[in-house]
Amino acid sequence: MLLTIAHDTRYHYGKPAWLVVQALRLWPAPSESQKVKYWRVEVNGKPLRPTGVDGFGNPVATHAIxxxxxxxxxxxxAQVLTHDRSGVHGDDAGGLPPMFFLKPTPLTQPSAGIIALADAAAGEGExxxxxxxLANAVRDKVDYVSDTSDACTSAGEAFEAGTGVCQDHAQVLIAAARHLGYPARYVSGYLCPMEAGFPAASHAWAELFVDGLGWVGFDPANRVSPDEHYVRVACGRDYRDAAPVRGMRRGGAEETLKVDVNITQSVQTTQ
Incomplete structure (x- = not known):
């Protein structure tokens, strides 16, 4: 499927900032599930290219005003040709070993409730x-309710609240999977609507490491594994590692933020 992406993020400061520094993870790393035909990032109309690759393999750049x-x-x-691989990302050439992604972080520390859910839901089998x-059990427990969490909400907090967004579903699943001994990591990207009437969006899901397959994606928010409707951008141990934008500023009181994502799709036959 050929996906065309337009993603605009606009910040407005009621009182001007005099210094803004941002680290951007807005460029996709190579993946067998997608072929990037065109990808351009602009800051105030000027193109910005990656200046390096972080420890997780994500292209990154930092800009300052x-x-x-x-x-x-x-x-x-951007324009990306995607393929349905049933969520299988596979192995990362030269990447961090899967065992690195077993250690909890402050955002993915498993609470007693998460541990109990993981032990009860996973059961036996392949x-x-x-x-x-496990992914379905996470979605059963954490209902999708917007504006009930933020970038600092931990997996345990979202689990106890019983509400959250895709970021929270991913981090609860990561915490539960790591407890069971499965390496798990956070993925940020885009989701093209699967049905008419649903908006396109920035999205987040989890990848869990399965022997014989490598990294496999699970999107508990939608109870599926990523298919051709998904564009994978960055990964890390949790939201903080893979966040599209992280930064700091001096001044800039009364900040408002507006985000618009538009994704159009067309079917393209590959040669």
Whole structure:
């Protein structure tokens, strides 16, 4: 499937900032499930290219504005040919060993409730069967309710609240899978609507390591494994490692943020 992405992020400061520094993870790493035909990132209309690769294999760049600024516009324009691999990302050539992704982080520390859910839901059977049951159990427990969590919400907090968004579903699943001995990592990207009437969105899901298959994606928010509707961008131990934008500023009181994502699709026959 050929997906065309337009992603605009606009910051407005009621009182101007005089320094803004941002680290961006807005470029996709290579993946067998997608072929990037075109990808452009702009900061206030000027193109920005990756300047390096972080420890997780994500292309990254940092930009700074050291003058008064009231408005900041980040834009992604892209075209990607995607393939349905039933969620199988496979092995990362030269990447971190899977065992690295067994250690909890502050955002993915398993609470007593998460541990109990993992032990009860996974049960016996083959790895894929157990992990699909686990992902569904996470979604059963954590209902999708927008504006009930933020970037600092931990897996345990979302689990206890029983509400959250895709970021929270991913981090609860990661915490539960690691407890069961499965390496797990957080993935950020995009989701093209699977049905008419649903909006396109930035999205997040988890990849769990399964012997014989490598990394396999699970999207508990939608109870599926990623298919051709998904564009994979960055990964890490949790949200903080894979966040599209992280930064700091001086000044810039009364910040408002507006995000628009538009994804159009067309079927393309590969040669």
């Amino acid at each position: 050291d003058r008064q600024v009231s408005d900041l516009h980040l834009a992604v324009h 790895a894929l069967e157990r992990l699909h049951r």
